[in-house]
Amino acid sequence: MSTFYVACDLGADKGRVMLGTLAQGELTLSEAHQFPNRPIRQKDSLLWDMPSLFEESLEGLRAIGAYDEPVESISCHSWGSDYLLFDARGSLLAPTYHPADARFREGMKSVVAKVPREVIYEETGGQPSPGSTLCQLGAEKSRRLSKADCLMPVADAFNYLLGGVSRVETSLACTTRLFNPVTEAWSERLFKALHLPREIFPPVVPGGTELGPLRPELAKRTGLAEARVIASCSHELSAALATLPAAYGETWGFLRLGPSAIVGAELDRPRISEVIRDSNFTMELGFGGSARLSTPAVGLSLVEDCRRFWGQKDREIQLDVLMHLAGSAPPFESLINPEDPRFHETSDLPLKIQAFCKETHQAVPRKPGPVIRCVLESLALLYRKRLDDFEALTGTQITRLYLMGSSVNALLTHFTANALQIPVVLAPTEAASIGNVIVQALTLGHLKSLAQGRQIVRSSFKMQTIMPHALAWNAAYGRLRQFCSN
Incomplete structure (x- = not known):
């Protein structure tokens, strides 16, 4: 017997409506509809086109309804921080501002003027x-x-x-910076300090909460009359981590790679301390009461910034050709600190890399x-440093890394395994x-445990494991640490 579920994958650049099918202990995933998500400009404002995104999501649900399969449930997951406002009739209060909108430039200043960073x-x-819900509300x-x-x-x-039904799932509540992961409740202290209307923040529910049926008019429009709406794991990263097929007792970390990156690992409980704060790690909650300690890092935007520079000089190079050239270049001739402030400005990046190498007496x-x-x-070594920081903060040794993201490339994957000197597993592209x-499926009782769910993922999706082999990375790591400490 097959059971069917719908995942609405709402990304900051595109959205997709996915049909998941569980049959005989295996999961298959197929895309029913894909649509772009691009901010729109109205006069001087940068906005999300939320009505269009919702209509596109309904189009995907209608496509699935046309399959005439008995869909059990529907759930959405998305990026964090941005928010929608609704009035008492349930109507959207437009517009929904993009975090890059000019109005939010002063939002963070307004917030930290009222509440010290330490208190936050x-x-x-x-x-x-600047892009968090907390600082957006400051503007x-x-x-x-x-x-x-x-x-x-x-x-x-x-x-x-x-x-x-208006509920906020725990993992997305954490991204607002208005939610306390220790008490698992909204921060009344921040609401009072910032004079925010407490009554507009809905109750917070754990991942895997059934919210009820589809609205009758939507059930009719989509043909999904029997589907239930579930708050599964609303934050895309938490959804991806929830069912990574890690072995029982394995101490694993994760790296989500895109234009920017996130490095971290799960803990047995939330931990908040001055040392963790000063190391720029963030504590958030995931599915099933899991706690996650993570930190942002530089990602593949550096590669794209270099390609853009060469393209402007009439030297446009395809990514696969560029990776081949990089793979053929001599190793460890030069390294940079990817977090050096000069690299935050994206123009003329190859020239800035050359200047850094000259200043540090490298080739x-x-x-x-x-x-x-x-x-x-340099990126691979930076990710090692971030995991070393995690281990120093928690006393936990990471023995395996799960690498996630649509921007993953083979060369960086091998570099990361060698830099970390631990196996690196390529998680499924559709992990969220x-x-x-x-x-x-767990919420509806169709699976007995999370362990069973992870076993299904393990048997349904092929995952490549990259083993480390080159010890020369240890000497290179010492050079990078020196650059980062200067």
Whole structure:
């Protein structure tokens, strides 16, 4: 017997509606609909087109309804921090601002002027950042908030639009920087200090909470009359981590790789301390009461910035050609500190890399291959440093790394395994949707345990493991640590 579930995958650049099918202990995933998600500009404002995104999601549900399969449930997952406001009638209070909108530039200043950073960390386990819900609300007009009946992060807002029940799932609540991961409740202290209307923040529920049926009019429009709406694991990263097929007792870390990166691992309980705060690690909650300590890191935006520079010089190089050139270049001739402030400004990046290498008395890479090899080797060593920082903070030794993200490339994967000197496992590309579906099945009692869900993932999706082999990376790591300490 087959059971069917829908995962609405809402990404910051595109959305997809995925159909998950469980049959005889195996899971298959197929894409029913894909659509772009691009911010729109209205006069001087940068906005998300949320009505269009929801209509596109419904189009995907209609496509699945046309299959005439008995879909059990639907759940959405998304990026964090951004939010939607609704009035008392359940209507969206437009517009929904993009975090890069100019109005939020002063939001963080407004927040930290009222609440010290140390207090924000004590209350939420994370640092304030300009794009967080906390700092976006620092720039929100009080008149608009006075009209709001509820505020919800993106995926939870879409679950609300589908089923009519306003709840915020724990993993997305953490991304707001208004939620305390220790008490597992909204921070009343921050609400009072920032004069935020407490009543517009819905109750927080754990991952795997059934919210109820589809709204009758949507059940009719989509043909999914029997489907239930579930708050599975609303944050995309938490959904991806929920069902990684780690062996029991294995101490594993993760690296989510894209234009930027996130490095971290799970803990047995939330930990908040000054040492962790000063190391720029964030404490968040995941599925099943899991706690996650992670930190942002530089990602593959450095590679794209170099390609853009060469393209502007009439030297456009395809990514696969560039990776071949990098793989053929001599190893460890030059390294950079990817977090050096000069690399935050994306223009003329190869020239800035050359200047760094000259200043640090290294060989100066002149051609694209050596430049990109320098970038990739430096990134791999940076990720080792981040995991070393985690181990020093927690006393935990990581023995395996799960690598996630659509931007993963083979060369950086091998470099990362060698730099870390531990096996690196390539997680399924659709890890977030897989986790979403497995949690739905658990919620409805179709699976007995999370361990069973992880076993299904292990048997359903082929995952490549890269073993480390080159010990020369240890000497290179010492060089990178020296650059990072200067």
